[in-house]
Amino acid sequence: MTSLDHPQLSGLGRNPAAPQDVLVRLAAHKAGRHGISLRRGRLEDAVVEALLTHGGDDDAVGLHGDRISPEMRRRVAEHPDPAIRDAYRDFVHDMVDRKARIGIGDLEEAYGQPRTALVSAPSSSLRAAVARAWYDRPLAVQVELLADPDPQVRAAATEHSQPGVPPEWRERCLADPAVCVNVARYIPLTSEQFAQLMQSEEEEVHQAVAGNPHLSAEMVARLLDIDDPLVRVAAAQSRHVDAETRDRLYALVEAERTNGNVEAEVALSWTFAEPDWLRGAPLNERMTYLDCRYTTFRRVLASCHDLPEEAWRRLDNDPELMVRRAAARRTNTPPEVLEGLVRAHGDVFHIRPLLVDHPGRWACASSSRGVSSVGGSTGVGMRCPLG
Structure with a gap:
């Protein structure tokens, strides 16, 4: 997000073209430090020194790992203020205690141990954090997490369909209140398991089952008369319903x-x-959804990469912003489309890669611009607001 107090300074701090001397000057301003914290890649030593001079522990949180040089890592580790020295570690520990999602590399760095050791840590909150962060863990590790005595760890281990639940564990997981809803969303269900889940009195269980991508046509048919908006929308999105049924449910x-x-x-x-x-689905089937009245189908279509040029032209001009943004993430998006989207609507920082990091960004006019910020910016030719 751009600092609303001083958006130009924040935007300049984020700008990948901002030179070192500008960043050093920006570090004296809170909004400038905010923008610098959102930059990707390594920070120059002079910029880090400026951040340490003008900032506090909040700014020091981002000064770790490959983001700074080995010399600057030593500088932070030897800083006289313990709040600065431990800012990153304390932040990660706090995120673990709050059950917030944080990267596995961050956990390894902050706790000083490899993931293979952290997965057996005494703290159940830390084990759960590892389960949420280590997406490509081996199956043996997944089985260890599924058997964990703490329900929060088992729940974290089953939040996503990968690495999955081995067939021999599915019945046990469906019987475990801590993970039943999670696994009902994605494991292949037998007719008996489906029937048992639908007998549950909990709406959340029905909603989880309704979104399961492995349901048969017969199973979907049994969902159509359930008086629950979430179940109805999930059923409407199924491949097993015809257009008339989809319209009725919506x-x-x-x-x-x-x-x-x-x-x-x-x-x-x-x-x-x-x-x-x-x-x-086959291309000819997908193309029938180009004019679908329901935005989610057009958004999924826009996430494909093999559509004809006419389809891209229409998706780039879709009335819904989320569809246009999805279409803009293809590899050969015209630079004017990227620039128009970001200038008009900004970027979405929780979806990577950012549109401003797209390989085709700004190619149409890069030679005519100096330093300008994206999404809360100094316009071309405007005086730099640093004074």
């Missing part, structure tokens, strides 16, 4: 939203469920 949820139903609003506007199956 119309029911739209009517509930009109009547003030909060769950209907969440189902239509705030869920992250998508018809992922569409990405693997």
Whole structure:
């Protein structure tokens, strides 16, 4: 996010073209330090020195690892202020205690141990953090986490479909209240398991099952009359429903939203469920969704990479911003499309890679610009606000 107090300074700090002397001067300003903290890649030693001179422990959190040189890492480690010395480590520890997601490399650096050791740490919060962060862990490690005595660790280990649940563990996981909802979202279900889950009195279980991508047509058919907006939208996104059924389900949820139903609003506007199956469908089938009235289908279509040029032209001009942003992430996006999106709507910093890091960024006019910031910026030819 751009600092709203001084957006020009924050934008300059983020700008990958900002020279070292500008960054050193920016480090004297809070908004400038904020922007610098969002930069990618290594910081020059002079910039780090300026941050240590003008900033506090909040600014020191980002001064670690490959982001700074070995000399600067020693400089931070020997800093007289313990709040500066331990800023990064304390931040990571706090994130673990708060059950916030943090990268596995950050955990290894902050705790000084490899992931293979951290997965057996005495702290259940740390083991859960490792389970959330170590996406490509071996199956043997996953089995160890599935058998963990602490339910928060087992839950963390099953949040995502990868590395998955071995077939011999599926029945046990479905019977475990700590992970049942998680695994019901993605493991292949037998008819008996599906029927047992649908007998549950918990709505969350039904909603998890409804979003399972492995459901058969018969299973989806059993979901169609469940009076739950989240289940209806999930069923509407299934590959097993026809256009008429999809329209009927969406119309029911739209009517509930009109009547003030909060769950209907969440189902239509705030869920992250998508018809992922569409990405693997034949091209001619996917193209039939180019004019689909439901945004999520067009957004998934825009995430494909083999569409004809006419499809890209229409997706780049889609009325929904989320569709245009998804389309802009293809490898050969025209630079004017990228520039127009970022200048008009900024970037989305929780989705990587950023549009401003796209290989085709600004190619159309890079020769005519000096230092300018993106998304909260100093315009071309404006005086630098550092004075």
